[in-house]
Structures are given as structure tokens and as C-alpha cells.
Amino acid sequence: MNNQEKEPMFSAKNLKLFTAPLGKENPITVQVLGICSALAVTVKLKPAIVMALSVMIVTAVSNLVIAAIRQYIPDRIRIIVQLVVIATMVILVDQFLKAYVFDVSKQLSVFVGLIITNCILMGRLEAFAMGNKPWPSFIDGLGNGAGYGMILVIVAFFREFLGSGTIYGYPVMQKLGVYSAGYENNGMIILPPMALIFVGLIIWLQRSRNKSLIENK
Amino acid sequence: MKNFSNRYIFIFSSVMVIAVATLLSLAATLLQPAQEKNLEIEKKKSMLESIGVPATRDNTEELYDKYIKESFVLNSKGEPVEGVEAFTVVLRNEQKKPLDQQYLPVFRATPDDGEKVIILPVEGKGLWGPIYGYVSLKADLNTIYGVTFDHKGETPGLGAEINTTPFESMFNGKRLFDNGEFVSVHVLKGGVSPNDIHGVDAISGGTITSKGLEKMLFDCIQKYNDYFLKNRN
Numbered sequence: 223m224n225n226q227e228k229e230p231m232f233s234a235k236n237l238k239l240f241t242a243p244l245g246k247e248n249p250i251t252v253q254v255l256g257i258c259s260a261l262a263v264t265v266k267l268k269p270a271i272v273m274a275l276s277v278m279i280v281t282a283v284s285n286l287v288i289a290a291i292r293q294y295i296p297d298r299i300r301i302i303v304q305l306v307v308i309a310t311m312v313i314l315v316d317q318f319l320k321a322y323v324f325d326v327s328k329q330l331s332v333f334v335g336l337i338i339t340n341c342i343l344m345g346r347l348e349a350f351a352m353g354n355k356p357w358p359s360f361i362d363g364l365g366n367g368a369g370y371g372m373i374l375v376i377v378a379f380f381r382e383f384l385g386s387g388t389i390y391g392y393p394v395m396q397k398l399g400v401y402s403a404g405y406e407n408n409g410m411i412i413l414p415p416m417a418l419i420f421v422g423l424i425i426w427l428q429r430s431r432n433k434s435l436i437e438n439k
Numbered sequence: 440m441k442n443f444s445n446r447y448i449f450i451f452s453s454v455m456v457i458a459v460a461t462l463l464s465l466a467a468t469l470l471q472p473a474q475e476k477n478l479e480i481e482k483k484k485s486m487l488e489s490i491g492v493p494a495t496r497d498n499t500e501e502l503y504d505k506y507i508k509e510s511f512v513l514n515s516k517g518e519p520v521e522g523v524e525a526f527t528v529v530l531r532n533e534q535k536k537p538l539d540q541q542y543l544p545v546f547r548a549t550p551d552d553g554e555k556v557i558i559l560p561v562e563g564k565g566l567w568g569p570i571y572g573y574v575s576l577k578a579d580l581n582t583i584y585g586v587t588f589d590h591k592g593e594t595p596g597l598g599a600e601i602n603t604t605p606f607e608s609m610f611n612g613k614r615l616f617d618n619g620e621f622v623s624v625h626v627l628k629g630g631v632s633p634n635d636i637h638g639v640d641a642i643s644g645g646t647i648t649s650k651g652l653e654k655m656l657f658d659c660i661q662k663y664n665d666y667f668l669k670n671r672n
């Protein structure tokens with residue numbers, strides 16, 4: 223046993239694996255991965271949250287599995303092995319959603335399947351899990367899933383609030399009585415391109431606050 | 440990274456595939472009852488929507504028992520078929536059989552306004568996959584009382600609009616027959632006049648889905664023609 227085994231489970235290094243993707247290593251706003259699904263599932267908060275949780279589970283567990291067997295994976299077929307692990311996880315998640323959260327699974331329909339092609343997953347497996355121990359890989363997966371989910375939820379909050387006048391299905395705007403004052407929901411915000419604009423705004427905000435993210439010309 | 444032999448790679452892949460297959464089939468088998476229950480509720484919920492009863496997942500069973508009292512199966516000549524439960528008929532499988540062997544389910548319901556309606560299931564093809572729904576007819580077996588449609592994977596914002604209330608509500612009050620001849624309801628591009636009793640507006644950008652829906656209505660409802668003729672008063 224080498225001395226790395228003695229490292230505490232929640233060491234500063236491991237915690238950083240979780241927090242970095244939430245901030246300056248965010249998969250969506252900094253690495254600009256996983257955008258396609260971010261556009262599709264952010265019309266309402268509920269599917270966004272379910273999608274976020276599903277991606278967190280799938281990234282974390284596939285990272286864990288790949289890291290656990292990384293020494294036994296033949297290099298030549300490693301991408302296939304990674305895909306098999308991801309696909310298995312996604313199918314399991316899909317089956318569970320169909321059995322226990324049917325409405326959401328209907329809404330997410332194709333997008334759960336598309337988690338397989340989410341670049342964040344392959345990226346983390348190839349870049350992190352193939353070269354690290356299971357526990358840090360698991361945290362890294364959770365962190366990246368959370369970083370992705372966080373942006374999803376923020377975007378979905380604004381799109382649902384401004385586009386449909388509700389928050390998590392609760393008719394906020396109606397309760398405030400702004401409709402009688404002539405307010406109308408902005409239907410354009412429900413359309414997918416608006417998600418891109420929201421993601422863009424978040425990227426802008428993040429870069430203006432953290433200059434180190436701006437590339438040198 | 441170690442250099443693995445071809446034999447190792449083959450063994451590794453085989454073991455991986457068998458392990459994954461076992462896991463997935465196990466999950467599928469264990470979760471199947473819950474999934475089937477969900478599909479059943481979904482089906483009942485759609486039927487209730489076609490007669491204008493809004494149901495949630497929790498009260499669907501209860502409302503279904505309250506409103507939909509009777510169901511039976513017909514053959515293409517409009518004669519009742521004994522011994523087949525209408526709810527369990529899968530339309531997709533029926534449509535693969537020759538017409539004279541097909542089972543045609545009918546559900547009788549009485550919404551709150553006292554109208555005696557029948558609910559007919561319909562299924563057809565959209566752009567990307569199946570589209571399906573329920574059409575409920577008033578007691579004259581001619582006027583549409585309500586419809587509900589759904590789809591497997593039509594394009595969101597375009598073809599997928601068929602399952603929205605603004606589209607579905609256009610069908611209310613439309614007629615299927617013109618002087619005793621079956622004409623169904625047409626889904627027309629470029630707007631229809633409000634007086635057109637056989638036409639509704641197509642979905643902009645969803646032409647193929649709209650056409651598929653029109654064909655679905657015609658093909659599926661036409662099969663009940665003999666039943667309509669016998670029972671119209």
C-alpha cells in the first residue's frame with residue numbers, strides 16, 4: 223500500500239475536485255461542453271433538476287466504475303468500454319425514471335438517451351477517471367455533474383419565470399397580479415435559442431468577475 | 440499502460456458484455472410492473488382528456504371508473520366481438536392484421552354535461568415516429584366531442600404541437616360525415632374558415648405530422664363506418 227491510501231476522504235484536494243467544476247472549471251460556462259442538452263431541457267425547472275440529478279449520477283458512477291477497473295481496461299478498446307459503461311448507466315436511469323417519475327421521463331424522453339452523447343461524460347472518463355483512483359474520480363464526477371446541473375437550474379429558473387410566469391410550476395406572476403396590469407409572458411424565452419443567450423450572459427458575468435478566465439490574445 | 444494481448448481483449452469484452460447484459464435485463468424485469476402501471480394510467484388519462492375531463496396521475500383511476508363505464512370490441516363489419524377486453528387491445532398490432540380480423544375498441548363515456556359519447560382510439564405515423572390519440576364522438580356518431588393526441592418523438596415546437604390544447608380544441612364540433620358520406624376531418628394549410636365543419640388549421644412547420652394526423656383520423660375512424668351506419672338514429 224502506498225501512502226496515498228491514507229489520504230482522508232474529504233481532504234482539501236478532494237473537495238477541490240468537487241468545487242472547481244462549480245466555478246472556474248465549469249463544464250458549461252468555461253469548457254463549453256454539454257451545451258446541446260442544456261438548451262433543450264431548460265424550459266421548466268422540474269425537468270432541468272431531474273436532468274441535472276441524472277447527469278450527476280451517471281457521471282459520478284461511470285467515473286467510479288471506470289476508475290475501479292482502469293488498470294484492467296485494454297488501452298485499445300478503452301473508448302468502447304467507456305461508452306458501454308455510460309450507456310448502461312443511462313439505460314438504468316431511464317428505466318428508473320419510467321418506473322417512478324413517468325411524467326418527467328415523458329418530457330425528457332429523448333434527452334435522457336442523449337446523456338450518452340453528452341461530452342462532459344466522455345471528457346471526464348478520458349481525462350480523469352482513466353488516471354485516478356475511484357474515490358477522487360467519483361467526486362470529480364459529482365462535481366462536474368453538479369457544475370453542469372447548476373447552470374441548467376439557473377437558466378431554467380429564468381426561462382420558466384420569464385417565459386411561463388411560474389416557478390417550479392407555481393404561478394408566481396399570476397399570484398402577483400401583474401397580468402391585470404398588462405404584463406405578458408415572453409414567449410420567445412421558451413424557444414431554445416434563448417437558452418444560448420442566457421448561457422452567454424452567465425459566461426459574460428463569470429468572466430467579468432474572474433479575469434483569469436479570459437484568454438490571452 | 441500495459442500492453443494487453445488480443446486474447447485478453449476478447450475475454451475482457453465478453454465478460455463485460457455478459458455482465459452488462461445481466462444487469463440490464465435484471466433491471467428491466469424488476470421495473471417492468473411499475474412501468475406498465477404508468478402506461479396504463481397514461482392511457483386512461485388520455486381517454487379522459489378526450490372527453491374534456493382533466494385528470495392528474497393520482498385521480499386518473501378514480502375518474503376513469505366514474506366516467507368511462509363500458510367498453511367493447513367490434514370487427515370491421517360493426518359486429519361486436521365477444522371475449523376481448525377493449526382496454527387491452529393494442530392498436531398498433533391490430534393494424535398489422537388484415538382488416539376483417541382487426542379488433543376495433545370502443546369505449547362509452549358520459550361526461551358531466553350528460554352527453555353520451557363514444558371514445559375511439561386512433562394511431563398513425565407522424566414524421567419521426569408513431570402518433571396516437573383518442574377521438575370522442577357525440578351520440579349522433581358524427582360530431583366530434585373532443586380529441587386528444589400524443590406522439591413519440593415529433594419535433595418540439597413544430598409537429599409536437601399536436602398534443603397542445605390550442606390544436607386539439609379546434610376539432611371540437613367538427614363533423615365526420617357529409618350527407619351520409621364519410622369525409623373525416625381535414626388538416627389544411629393556410630387557414631380554414633371557421634364555418635368549415637370538416638377542416639382544421641394545420642401546424643406551421645409541421646406539415647408531415649399534420650398530414651399523418653389527417654391520414655390517421657381517416658384510416659382509423661373509417662373502419663367504424665358499418666357500426667356508425669347501424670347505430671345512427
